Amino acid sequence: MKAVVSLNAGSSSIKFALFTLDDPSRPVFAAGGKIEKIGIEPVMRVRSAEGAVLVERIWTGGAGLTHADLLKDLFDWAIGHLEDREIVAIGHRVVHGGTQFAAPARVDDALLAALDKLCPLAPLHQPHNLSAIRAIQTLSPGLPQIACFDTAFHHDKPEIASRLALPRALHDQGIRRYGFHGLSYEYIAAELARTEPDLAAGRIVAAHLGNGASLCAMKDGRSVDTTMGFTALDGLMMGTRCGALDPGVVLYLQAELNMSAAEVEDLLYRKSGLLGVSGISSDMRQLSADMRPAAAEAIELFVWRAAREFGAMAASLGGLDAIVFTAGIGENHAGVRRGICERLEWLGVRIDDEANLAGIRRITRAESPVTVLVIPTDEEQMIARHIVATLGDAPTA
Numbered sequence: 001m002k003a004v005v006s007l008n009a010g011s012s013s014i015k016f017a018l019f020t021l022d023d024p025s026r027p028v029f030a031a032g033g034k035i036e037k038i039g040i041e042p043v044m045r046v047r048s049a050e051g052a053v054l055v056e057r058i059w060t061g062g063a064g065l066t067h068a069d070l071l072k073d074l075f076d077w078a079i080g081h082l083e084d085r086e087i088v089a090i091g092h093r094v095v096h097g098g099t100q101f102a103a104p105a106r107v108d109d110a111l112l113a114a115l116d117k118l119c120p121l122a123p124l125h126q127p128h129n130l131s132a133i134r135a136i137q138t139l140s141p142g143l144p145q146i147a148c149f150d151t152a153f154h155h156d157k158p159e160i161a162s163r164l165a166l167p168r169a170l171h172d173q174g175i176r177r178y179g180f181h182g183l184s185y186e187y188i189a190a191e192l193a194r195t196e197p198d199l200a201a202g203r204i205v206a207a208h209l210g211n212g213a214s215l216c217a218m219k220d221g222r223s224v225d226t227t228m229g230f231t232a233l234d235g236l237m238m239g240t241r242c243g244a245l246d247p248g249v250v251l252y253l254q255a256e257l258n259m260s261a262a263e264v265e266d267l268l269y270r271k272s273g274l275l276g277v278s279g280i281s282s283d284m285r286q287l288s289a290d291m292r293p294a295a296a297e298a299i300e301l302f303v304w305r306a307a308r309e310f311g312a313m314a315a316s317l318g319g320l321d322a323i324v325f326t327a328g329i330g331e332n333h334a335g336v337r338r339g340i341c342e343r344l345e346w347l348g349v350r351i352d353d354e355a356n357l358a359g360i361r362r363i364t365r366a367e368s369p370v371t372v373l374v375i376p377t378d379e380e381q382m383i384a385r386h387i388v389a390t391l392g393d394a395p396t397a
Contacts, residue, residue, distance in 0.1 A: 001020065001021070001022060001084055001085040001086070002020070002021040002085060002086055002087075002088045003018060003019060003020050003021060003030070003082055003085040003086065003087050003088070004018075004019050004021065004027060004087065004088060004089050004090065004091065004384055004387045004388065005017070005018055005019070005078060005087055005089075005090045005091070006019070006090075006091050006092075006093075006379075006380035006381075006383035006384050006387070007071075007090060007091070007092050007093070007132055007136075007383075008092070008093040008379060008380065008383075009067060009092070009093075009128045009129055009131065009132035010124075010125065010128055012036065012037060012038045012039055012040070013034055013035060013036045013037075013038060014034065014035045014038070014067065014070065014071065014074070014132065015032075015033075015034045015380065016032055016033065016034070016035075016074060016078075016380075017029060017031070017032035017380035017381075017383075017384070018030045018031045018032060018078055018081070018082070019380075019381075019384040020085060021088075021388065025388070027381065027384035027385060027387075027388060028049075029049050029380075029381065030048070030049055030081075031046055031047065031048050031049065031054055031081060032046070032047065032380060033045045033046035033047055033054075033055070035070050035074065038065070038066075038067060038070060039063060040063055041058065041059065041060060041061070041062060041063060042058070042059040042062045042065055042070055043056075043057070043058050043059075044056070044057045044070070044073070044074070046077070054081070055077060057073075067128060067131050067132060067135060068131070068134075068135035068138065071132060071135045071136065071139065072135075072139055075136070075139050075140070087143065088143075088144070088391070089143065089144040089145065089146060089387045089391055090136055090143060090144075090145050090146070090387075091104070091145070091146040091147075091148055091383040091384065091386060091387040092107075092129055092132060092133055092145065092146070092147055092148065092383070093129060093148055093150065093183060093379060093383060094115060094126070094129045094130070094147045094148065094149050094150070095122040095125040095126050095129060095149075095150045095151075095180060095232060096115075096118040096121050096122040096125075096126050096149070096150070096151055096178070096180075096232075097115075097118075097147075097149030097150075097151045097152055097155075098114070098117075098118050098121075098151070098174060098178075099174050099176075100114060101114075101115075101147070101149050101151075101152065102149075102152050102155040102156070103149075103152055104146050104147065104148045104149070104152070104386040104387075104389070104390045105146070105147050105149075105390070106144060106145070106146055106147075106390060107133055107137075107144075107145040107146065107147055111147060112130060112133065112134070115129075115130055115147070116130065121230065121231050122180075122231060122232055123265065123269065124232070124241075124269055124270075125232065133145055133147070144391065146383075146386060146387045146390045146391075148183060148382070148383045148386045148387075149182065150180045150181055150182045150183055151178045151179060151180060151182055152182050152186075153179070153182030153183070153185050153186045153189075153216075153223055154178060154179030154180075154182055154216075154223040154226055156222070156223075157179065157222075157223045157224055157225065157226070158224065158225075161177065161224065161225045161226075161316065162176045162177050162178075163176060163177065164176060164177060164229070164230065175230060176229075176230065177226075177228075177229035177230060177234075178228070178229065178230060179214075179216070179223060179226035179228050179229070180212075180214060180226075180228045180232045181208040181212070181214050181216070181226075181228070181327075182223075183379040183382045183383065184206075184208045184326060184327065184377040184379050184382075185206055185208065185216045185218065185223065185226075186382055187377050187378050187379060187381060187382045188206050188324055188326055188375055188377060189206075189218060189221040189222075190221075190382075191375055192204070192221070192324070192375075193221055196373075199321065199322050199371060200220075200221055201219075201220055201221075202219070202321035202322060203217075203218075203219050203314075203317040203318065203319050203320055203321045203322075204217075204218045204219070204317075204320075204321060204322045204323070204324060205217050205218070205310055205313045205314065205317070205320060205322075205323050205324075206218060206323075206324040206326060207306065207310075207323065207324065207325050207326065207330050207340075208326055208327045208330065208377065209236075209306070209325065209326070209327050209328070209329040209330035209333075209336065210239075210327035210328035210329055210330070211238060211239035211240070211282065211328065212232060212238055212239070212241070213235070213236040213237070213238045213239075213243075213306070213327075213329070214226060214227045214228045214235050214236055215227045215235070215236065215306070215309050215310065215313050216313075217313035217314075217316045217317045219317060224316050224317060225312075225313055225316035225317075226313075227243075227244075227309050227312075227313070233268055233269060235309065236302075236305055236306055236309060237273050237274065237277075237301060237302050237305045237306075238273045238274070239273050239274050239275065239282035239283070239284075240269065240270050240271060240272060240273045240274070240275045240276070240282045241268065241269055241272060241273045242268050242272035242273060242276070243273070243305060245268070250264055250268075253267070274287060274298045274299075274302060277294070277297060277298040277301055278290075278292075278294045278295050278297070278298035279294055280292065280294060280295055280298075281295075284299070284302075284328075284329050284333055284336070285333075287299055288333070288335065299335075299336070299339075300339075302336070303336055303339035303340055303343070304343070306336075306340050307339075307340050307343035307344060310323070310340065310343075310344055310347070311344075311347075314347055320347050320348065320370050321370065321371065322370060322371040322372070322373065323341075323344075323349065323370060323371070323372045323373070324372075324373045324374075324375050325337055325372070325373070325374045325375075326374070326375055326376065326377040327377055330374070331359075331374055331375075331376050331377075332359070334356050334357050334359065337351075337356055337363065337372075337374070338351060338353070338356055341356075341363075341364075341372060344370075347370060348368065348369030348370040349364065349368060349370045349372060350364055350365045350367060350368035350369075350370075351363060351364055351365070351368075351372065352364055352365045352368075359374060360374070361373055361374055361375065
């Protein structure tokens with residue numbers, strides 16, 4: 001019997017999921033969880049498909065443990081948990097695939113070298129994605145690894161949506177709008193095609209709202225436009241990222257405030273967004289429970305910026321048939337959903353307050369011209385499907 005593992009390595013966490021392949025065409029989730037607080041005091045929690053806690057471990061005094069150290073413990077656990085099943089491949093979320101990679105790819109030295117060059121375009125994510133791949137190479141040199149790119153879903157969006165208003169030579173060198181959160185949007189598109197085929201063929205804006213946040217305009221299940229661009233810094237306000245910013249601000253920070261490029265990068269990626277505006281936290285849950293005016297202002301700006309960008313996505317689609325909220329904030333924060341939807345009444349959104357508070361799938365009133373759905377995303381499932389397809393055992397959808 002076979003199994004595959006999906007990995008999503010971040011700066012201070014590693015999300016993982018184990019899928020069995022008793023039916024080679026359909027990966028079945030068996031267990032998953034997260035290692036958090038890497039660099040502080042790592043904690044690993046693993047749950048079964050039924051929700052039972054399988055492992056809860058804290059590495060007291062483990063601030064010095066690296067991603068590679070912790071992946072070894074995770075790998076050892078997975079092998080022990082599988083009993084008579086064999087891990088035949090591991091798939092990784094890789095945030096940036098550049099212009100070259102439009103589909104999942106099997107990892108080799110040439111691929112890693114190409115992806116290393118893209119690290120400056122995704123400094124919060126790409127180095128950790130690649131570090132996890134290299135750690136697995138050391139732990140199990142012969143095990144196939146599949147890189148699944150967050151940019152791939154947007155690769156064939158209209159050419160006009162990929163251009164920046166810069167000299168053509170720079171575009172030809174790869175300075176263009178890519179788009180991210182593609183694994184999440186790909187899963188949402190597939191789920192809509194499975195459960196709401198008539199709606200899936202229409203004009204949809206999917207909102208991946210979490211610590212990282214973006215919107216994607218989709219038609220017939222394909223990306224038409226998205227809020228993130230050259231890097232995952234663009235677009236919506238996020239947990240610690242500023243989102244879309246007048247480039248003159250960067251020039252001013254460097255020329256007038258004498259900030260270095262590294263200091264500007266740190267400011268825009270790690271000290272802005274919800275954290276920067278509130279001065280309290282990047283966590284929407286904590287801000288929602290905080291009574292200070294700065295917390296409320298940060299949430300209001302997050303909602304306002306998102307609603308503003310919904311208008312742009314609707315323009316790219318030529319109208320709007322449905323909205324899908326997903327990811328941590330999108331799936332769980334009724335207040336944010338309501339705030340955005342109330343600002344979109346002009347587009348035909350009529351939210352049902354009771355349904356929204358209950359967190360059910362459809363949260364608009366029956367007479368609403370625009371349907372609003374809440375659909376949990378599953379990037380790990382999408383990675384598992386890509387592993388199987390890349391190994392040649394089954395289609396991805």
